Amino acid sequence: MTVGTSDGTRLRVCSAILTNNRRELEWAAGLPRDAVGPELMAEVEQALADAPVPGEHGIVRLTNHLPAVVQYAGQRAVLLFPHIARRLLRASGLHHRMF
C-alpha cells in the first residue's frame, strides 16, 4: 500500500520537525494548515522558532577566526568524539548543509 500524497506530505513534515531542518520547516510552514493538521503545524512553528540558521552557532563562528589549518584539523578531530560532534552539528544546523 503506497503512502498517499497528503500522508506523504505529512511524513515529510514529520521529518522536518524531527531533524530541525530550517529549510524544510520553512517549506512546511508554507503549506495549507488543513494539509498538515493543527497539531503538526504547531510543532512546525515551534521548531522553526528554535531551528538553527546553518553556521550561526557561537562555537562555529568562533572557530572561523582560527587559522584554516587549525579549523581543518579540528573538524576532523572532533569526530573522534561522536557525541560532541553530533550535538555541535545539530545545534549549528550544519548537518543539513554539509552536502
Added chain:
Amino acid sequence: MPGESAPRPKVLVVHALRPTSRQTTIDHLLSFREHLPHCDVQYLHFQQPVPEEIGAVAPDLMVVNYDYLNYRFSPLWPFIRRRHRDIARRAGKVVAIAQDDFWANKLLDNWCIDWDVDRILTPIDNDRDVLYPRSSRNKEFRTGLTGYVRSGPVPETAPLIERRIDLGQRVRAMPPHLGRLAQAKATQAVAFAAVARDAGFMVDVSTRVEDSFTGPAWFAFLASCRFTVGMKGGASLNDPYGLIHTKVQAHLVRHPDASFDEIEARCFPGKDMKHDFSAISPRLFESALAGTCQVLQRDDYLGVLEPWRDYLPLEKDMSNKDEVVAAMRDLDRCQEIVASARTALVDSGVFDYGRLVHAATDGLLRIPTTHDVSWDSFVKYISEASSVSHRCGHELHDASLHFISEVILVMNEDETRQLISSLSTTSSAKIVQSMFAGHPAQNAISHVISAVQQHQQVSWFINQVMCARRDRLSSKVPWTWRVVI
C-alpha cells in the same frame, strides 16, 4: 541442480543517494541495472547498516559511484572509507566513478590504492598524473562524463520560432577555491547576456541561486529558450586535501565581500591556472534534447560537435560576438544547427547511459561458475531493507529513519526495548503518552509510529532500529540514506 538457472555475474553498486539527490544521479545509478540485464545488479548505500555476517559477500564487480566518493570532502571520510573496504578486497574487480577530482584529489588517489581499484572513470582528460599521482602509475583510466542521455523517447519540443525567450541560462557562480577557470562560465554567460540584450534579444540569464530551477522545471525552461550559452565546466586550481577550500571559507566569513583577486592573494597565491581540469557539462546533452541552439565557447566537444554546424562558436575573448549575434537572427539556419546537434548527441545513441556502463564494466565481468549462497542472503537483506520505499514510498522510509537517528539512537537500551515490544501491540497514541509525553516532536513521533503500524511495516522498522544501534557509523553520520528503486 536441475532446473536451477545459471549463476549471473554479481554487481554491487555503492552509492550515497539522499532525499535531495538530483535526477541525473538517480538516472546514473539506475543505468547499471538497465544496461546489465544479464547481471545481478544490487545497490548498497554506504550508510545503510548491514550486519557483519550478511555483509561478507564477494561481488564479481564492485562499482563505486561519484556521490559516495564526494564524501571524501567530509571530515567523516576516514570512517566512511573503512566501511566497505573488505567487500572491495573480496570483489573480483573494483571500478571507481569519480567527479570533481580536482578537489581533495589526494584523498581520492589514496582511497583508490587502499581499495585496490582496478579502473577509474573520470570526466577530466588532462593532468591525470597530477590528480592521481599514485594511481596513474598502474591503474586503468577511462573517460566517464558527468551526464549522459537517458534512454527512452526523445521529448517533443517546440521549434525555435515558437519560443518566447531568445537567450536563457542558469549558471551557478562557482566558489573561488576552484580557481579562475571555474568563474569563467558565469562570467561568460553574464557578458554574452549583456551583448544579446543590447542587440535587442529577450534575455533570461541568471547566476543567482534563488533563480535556479529544479527537476522538470529546468528542462521546461531550457525548452522555452531559442538559445543558451555555455562552455566546458571545471577548475584551474588543484586543492589536494581540501585545505584551500577551508582557507577560502574562513576568509569569506571574515570578509564576505572580498573579490576573487583578493581571495587569491590571501589564500592561494601563485597556485591558480597551472592546470586545466575542464570537462564536458551535461548541459550539452540537455540542450540538444530540449532542441535549444547552443552558443558555446569554441572548443573540442567530445570530438563530434563542429562549430557553425552543431553550435554557434563564441571565441574566448568574445571577439566574434557580432558574427554570433547576426547568426542568431537567422532562425531557419539555427533550426538546422539544432537538428544537427541532436543527431550528433542524441539520435546517434553514442552518448546514452549504455556508454557509461560499457566504460565501467567492459572486460571486467566474469561469469561465476558456482552459486553464491552468501550473495543470496545479502540480496534478500537489501531487498527487505528497501521494501518500505518500494511498497509505501520514500516519505515513510525517510521519516522512519529520521525518527530512529534523531530520537531512538539517543535513548538507552531499556527504553528502546520497551518501544520495540510495544510497537506491535499498542496504539501510537498510547506509546507516545507513555514514552514521549512532553517531547517537542511528540505529534511528529506519533504520526510516524502510526504510519509504520498502518502500513504494516513494524518488523521492517524494528530491524532498522536493531541494525542502526549495532552500527558504528550510524551514531556519527547526521544524514539519512535512500535506496535506489
